[in-house]
Amino acid sequence: MSTTESTPDQVETEVVVDPNAVSLTINGKTVAARKGELIIAAADRTSDFIPRFCYHPRMKPVGMCRQCLVEVEGPRGPMMVVSCMTPVAEGQVVHTATEQVKKAQEGILELLLANHPLDCPVCDKGGECPLQDQAFSHGPGESRYVEEKRHYEKPIPISDLVFLDRERCILCDRCTRFASEVAGDPLISFTHRGNNTQVLTFPDEPFASYFSGNTVQICPVGALTAKPYRFKARPWDLEETQSTCTSCSVGCATVIQSSRDQVLRFQGHDNDEVNWGWLCDRGRFNFESINSENRFTTPLVRENASLVPTSWSKALEVAARTIRMAVSSKGANSVAILGGARLANEDARAWALLANNLGLTMHDAQLDDGLSTEVFHLPQATINDATSATTVILLSPDLKEELPVLYLRLRDAATKNRTRIIEFTTKASGLTRYAWKSVNYEPGAQVAAVAAALNDSEIANQMRKGNVVIVLGRANLAESSDFTAQAYNAIATAFPAVTVLPVLRRGNIRGAVAAGLASENNARSILTAASEGHIECLILLGADPLSDVPDLDLVRRALAGAQNVIAVDTFPTASTLRADVVLPAAAYAERGGTTTNLEGRILPLSQKITARGTSRPDWMIATELAEQLGADIGVESINDLTAIEVPAQALQVLSAAGISAPERNSYDLRLVVSRKMYDNAVSTVTSPSLAQLSIGAGIYLNPRDIERLGAPVGKDVKVSTSLKSVILTLHADESVLKGTAWVPFNQPGTDIRELLNANDLIVDVRVENLS
C-alpha cells in the first residue's frame, strides 16, 4: 500500500497529468489518490477516521467485519459500501459520517460487541484495544443484547508462544490471513459456521510459525495473547520508544515498551523499506534475555583461577596493563580483537579508533562463518530492489531460518508474481515452494550447478528480462566459502549488471565492518595465530568463538594459546569462562546509537531502560580503556562517533581460491551444516519462552539414504569422518538432498563442529548403526 509521493525533483518539472491520479471527495474535502487505492486508505490521509477491524494495509482486504461502511453517491442515490473493498474513482463522492452511516456503523459495533465478553479490566488488550477504542468513538454506547453470550474453553494454547481466547474473538480474519497470506503457514483457520464460527488450529497441529507473534500484535481484540507478555503490564503503564531489532541483520523497525525500567514487549513498527511492520518470533520475544538474571552486572578479573567481581577502575587497569604489556613485549600484532557485530555503529567506531590508535592489525567482526567482507564492495541492492527485481537468485542460507523477515518480503514478491526466484540450495528451504526454479546441488558442486543453470536457455532468458539481484550469503558451514564466491563470480561474469544483497546474518556486522572492525587478517588467521602462541591478548568483543566458529578444535587451541583474554560482553558464554578480565557491556535497549542493516541502511537504536548493574555501553568502555592506555581517540561523547562508511572500493567479482571439491565416495554422505532460527544463541537460551524451541542436535538424511543404510530412525548413529566421530540421533527428512546429510548448527546436544576443520573444502561423513 505504499503511496508514491512525488520527489522534490519532480515538483519542479512541468506539470504532467498522471494517468494514475484520481481525485475524489471525502466529506466535502478533495482528496488526491492513486488508481486502485481503496477508499479507506485514501481517507486515512484526511482527518476523517473510518472505523475498521479486518482491514490491514499490509494484507489483502476481505470485507469481513463490515465496520468501515460508508456512503458513496451513485446514480441511484447514496450506496452503502465497505470502504476497505471499494477502490477510489475519479469524482467519487464519499460520506463517512452521515446519519445513515453512523447508524450502520453503530449497528455493526453493537453486533460485534453482542458476543464479546466485556472482560476489559482483566484483558491484556484493554487500553490499546481497537474494539474498545472504536466502541467509544463509533459505538452506540449501550447494548441491547440480553441473551447469553457464546462460551468456549478459554484460553487455549495454539502454539508454544500464543494463546487463543475464542470468546473475545470478533472473527476479523486478520490472524488467519496473516498466517496464510503473509507467513505462508496456513495453520490456523476458520472452523464451524454461523454463530459458532471460530478460529482454530488443525487437530494435533500447533500454530508453529516463526511469525506467530505478529498475529498477537495485529489482533484487534485480546483474543490472541503472547505467553511472554500475558498479564505483565497494562498498556497505559508502558513507555515506548522506536528502535531497530539487531537479532539478525535485516534491521526490522521495532518499538521497545517498558514499565518500571524493565523491557516488557517488542512490537513491530512499519518501515516501508525493511520489515513492513512484521517481526519474527525470535526478534519479538528475545527481549526476555535483557531481563535475565544471568547477565554480567559488574566487572570481573581472574584471581586464583576464578573470576571475581571487582571495580571498573581495577578491571580497566588490569585490561590496560595486559594490552600495554602485549604491545610492548610482542608488538601490536600480538593484540587481537574478535567480534563487534553485537555493537552499535558508535561502539564499533570507538573500538576501531582504539585499534587504529594502537596500530592493531588483527581484528575481525566475523567469526569465520560468513563470507569475505568484499561482498560489501560489490554493486549493492536494497531489500526493495530485490523485491521489485524481475529475478532474484538465492546463493544464500535458508532465509526463513536466518533472516526471517527478508524471507517474508521475498515470499511476498514471489507470490504476487512480481519476482521470479531462482534458488541454488543444498536442502529445500523456506523459499523453495515459492521459487520459480530451485536447483539442488551437493556441497562443493555449486559452481557446476550455476554453470549448468546459466547454460539453460529458459533461465538465461529470464535473467535477461530485467533486473537481477543476487542474495549472497554462507549456506553451509561445512563447506569452503570459496565455492560460493566462485558461483557468484560465474554469474557476475556472465551478467555484469547483477546487484548483490549481502546476507551476512549477524546483527550489526555491516556496521562493524564499515566502522573499521575488519582487518586484512580474518578470524581464521587470528585464531590460527593464537593457537600458535602469537597472540598475547585476545579481546572478545561480544564474541563467543567457542559457540560460533565452525572449527571447534581451532578455537579450543586458540583460546588455550592466547596468553590473556579480555571479554567485553553482556552474558557469560563458553568463551567468557576463559577470560582473564570481563567488562560488562550494556545490552540492547540499554544503550542508544545507530545500527547498519544488511543493505547498509543506518537505523536508530534507542535506549529505553538503564543498564543492568554497572554495565556500560561498549563505546564508553573503549574510550575509558583508551584513556588508561594514554591513547587519544578524541571521543568524549557518543556524538563524536558518527559512523563513517569507508569509501567503497568497487569490486565486480570476489577473490576466490581456485579450488574444486574432491569426488564423493558413494558410501559417504556430504555434510551440510546450517542454522535454525532457534539455537543456542545467547539471546535465545536466556529467553525462557524461546529456550525450549530449538530442535536439538541430530542428523537428518533423505529417507532413501536411510533405507539404503538400513539405519534406525529416532535412534543414535555414529557419524564419522576419517579422523573423528560423534554420536547423533538420526532423523528422516525429505527436504535433505539424497547423498547429503544435514546437521543443524549450534543446537543443544552433541556438537557437530567436532568434525569440522577450517581447511576442509567439504566434509564427507559416514553414518553407521551403533549396534
Next chain:
Amino acid sequence: MTSTYAHAPGFVAGDRPKIVTSRFEFSDSYTIERYLATNGYAGLRAALAQPATSVHDEVKNATVLGRGGAGFPAGTKWGLTPQEVWPRYLVVNGDESEPGTYKDRLLMERDPHQLIEGCLIACYSAGLSRCFLYIRGEMALAQERVATALNEAYAAGYVGKNILGSKFSVDIVLHWGAGAYVVGEETALIESLEGNRGMPRLKPPFFPAANGLYGQPTIVNNVETLANLPWLLCNGSEAYTAIGTKTSPGTRMVAVSGHVKRPGVFEIINGVTTFRDLLYGEEFCGGIRNDNQLKAFVPGGGSAPWFTPDQLDLPFEASQVGPAGSMLGSGAIMVMDHTTDIPAAALTLTRFYAHESCGKCTPCREGGTWLERILTRVVEGTGTDADLDQLIEVGSSICPGDFPHASNADLGLAAVPFPYKMTTICFVGPSAYAPVHSALTLFRSEFEARVTTRKRIPVTAVANSTAGYAS
C-alpha cells in the same frame, strides 16, 4: 418396459407447453436410451451444425432468464467474459438449497442428460472446454443419476474429445458439495470448488465472469437455465419467445410446498401464469388443503418477503413482483393457510438462515442468531413487547433503510418495492431478516398476542436492594 408414473409427483398431464419436464412422465427418463428416443442430443447436433456465435445469438434472442434467483439473461451473462482470456470455465450451480426449492433436484434426477446437453451447448457457444458440475451434497440420487448419465454420455461420445466428430471438446467434472446453503451463492460455490471454505467473495473485484474459478473468467449458470437449451436449439428462439411474455419468455419450474392440496413441481408459463392459477388451478395445486383460507405465501424461496391473498393475481413476472415488494427468486412457493402459526413459521425460516450463515460478515453471523433468539423467546411466550421493536432494530443493522414488503388493503399498507439495501456481502443475512420483517409487518397482532408488556422495575425497589447490600 416403459410405463408412466401413475401419479408422478410434480407432473400433471395437460396441454401446457413443456420445455424442461417433457420426459418426466417416463419412469426411465434418466437413461440415455429414453433420452435418445425422445429427441435427445438433437439440440447439441443442431448447435454443432452452426457457428458458436449464432448459437450465442439464438440464446440472446430467446432471452433465457437465469433460473437461479437473480433472473439475469444467460445470453448476456455469457457475453460479459473478457475477450481473449483463457482458460475460462462453465460452473453449473446444482447446489439448490433455498428452502422450498427442489426443481433442480428433479431435473437432475429425472433428466440428467438434458442438463449435460445444456452444458455442452453452453460450452460450445461460449467457447469453453471445461465444465464443473457442482451438485449439492445431500442430493444422493441426483449425484448418482448425473454420474451415471455422464458416464453414458462419455461412452457414447457426447462428452469428451471431438464431440460427434467435430473439433469441439469438453470435459465435465462432477463435484459434490459438503452441505452448506451459502455455497449456492456463486462466489462461495467457486471458493468451495477450489477446495476452500465456502464463503462468498466480494463483488467487485470477484465478478465470476471476469475473475472466477482459479482467477479465470467463469460463467456460473443454474441447472434449469441450462436444461432449457436443448429445447431452444431444437425449436429456435422464435418458438421459445412465443411462450410467455416478452420480458419473461418460456416456461419456468415452480416448486410448491405447504398447505395446498397437491404440492409439487410444475412447469408454468413465464409471465402469464398467476399465483392464483398455480395455487387454485385444477391442473396445478388444486386449491388450499381442506379448502381452508389462504393466509400468506412466500413467492420466491424462503428468503423472499411474503405475499398475502392481495397479491394472488400477480403473474410470474419479475417486473411486476419486484415493485409489489418481493421476488420470484428460485421459484419456490410456500403456502400458509389460516391455521398457520405465523411467528413460528417465521422462526423456522430465520433459524435456517442463522444456522447457515458462513460466519464471514458480522451482521449476518451475529444478527441472524440474535434474531433467532429473540424470535424463539416470542414464540415460546416469554418475550416482551420491546422484543418486537428489537427485531426490527437488529434487522436494520443487516438491511438499513426501508425493507421491501407487500401492500395490504386491510392494514392500509403500501408496497415497498424490492430490492433492499444490505450491510453484508451476500443475501444470507437479509434472508434471515426477510421472514421476520414480513411476518411482523403483515401479522403484527399475532406477535403482540404472544408477548407480555414489559414492566419497569420501580426505582425504589432498586434503591432498596442496593441499600440491603450496603448494610
